[in-house]
Amino acid sequence: MSSSSIAPFKWVTQLKRGILELCCLNLLASERLYGYELAKRLSEAPAFDVSLGTVYPLLSRLKKEGLVDSDLEESPLGPARRKYRLSEVGAAQLIAMNAEWRTISDFIETLIAKNPPGEDPA
């Protein structure tokens, strides 16, 4: 599947989906977050225009894979709320993912430098 056969919009959507997990894990690496807080931060980032609801299936998968854990926190004003945190497995995985991202992004930056935006690559 070459990039030339994919409409730019679809490619961007796929790209964002791919790095959503990386961003989610990085956000949880710095602090424990409620699902709502995580969804809000991801949706407000200029790079993403994902619907808020798509974050929750991602969280379900990450939890199933053992990359995140959650704790129920009792609230005096209503039902307990679930707060998510990076698990030990997730922390180790994140180190590897971030390293992979840096490698890939450095390479892409190198390629882009040869083809500045606005110029016809041909």
Place this chain on the structure above:
Amino acid sequence: MDANPVSPTRSPEAARLEQDYLDRLRSALPSSAETSELIDNIRDHIQTALAEVPAAAEVSLTKMATVLEELGSPESIAAEFADSAPAVSQTPPTAPEPAPAQNPHSPPAAAPNSVATELSLPETLDRLFVGYLIAIVGLWVPFIGLYICHMIGFAVMLKGIQRGGGHIPQGETVKKLLIAALCVVIAHFPLSTLSLAPPLVAIIILPLSIGWMVLDIVVFWILMSGLAEVSDQRAPEMSTQLRDRRIIYVIVSIVFFILAAAIGGVIAVNSGEPKVGELVGLLLLPIWWVVGWFLILKPIRQLRNRVLAV
């Protein structure tokens, strides 16, 4: 529906829209512990988003529609969930650098504790039902049945709250009260087997008995209040019933205790045998089967069935 700072009142149209959204989401998802958590997250998201609405105001249909639109359609969320399910093989490979020996393509070696041990709401309600049933069934066997079954029943309820009480508001408080009640039951047990003269019974056992009753009332008041808050969201038609029954439970508990103590006390004094007085009191306790069924067990069972039905 009662309003509180976190859950403002919905207009009827907004409430119907929200319920329809959640129903569509449940229908689109398979039944599992993961989807139960997903639905809880979505519900919590809606609650939190609506918390921006001033407490005195009512959530309008427009506001609810906006919040749900931001979430995306239930079908899209379910589709994302379905895409995520086999996504273990799509996880990015580990970098060439040495990493801890974790294979991202294999299922977690040890499932996270929060998934393995956490009970769903229906399962938590089942534990509460069974625990209280054990506690009151033991009333049929004087002395030993009362204490042993109460200890086992409260322990079952305690475990249920520990593993799934997060579903119930004030679950931690209920847990602490159940522990206190267990301690009182354990303390009461040996004392009740001693042949104590009436003055000593009054000094030692009576305060414990009163403490037991008070703890019992407070535990079930808070528990039923928590279940009423759960029903506000999951089964609104049951909310009033649950709130009414906790009031009846308090009244019946106090009246029953006074009656049992009075009858038992009078007979004990007249016969000169404190054990006879206790026996009379205990023979009245099977009435608690009926009381416990209608005020505690039946509502828990109904709420559990209602939660499963939606």
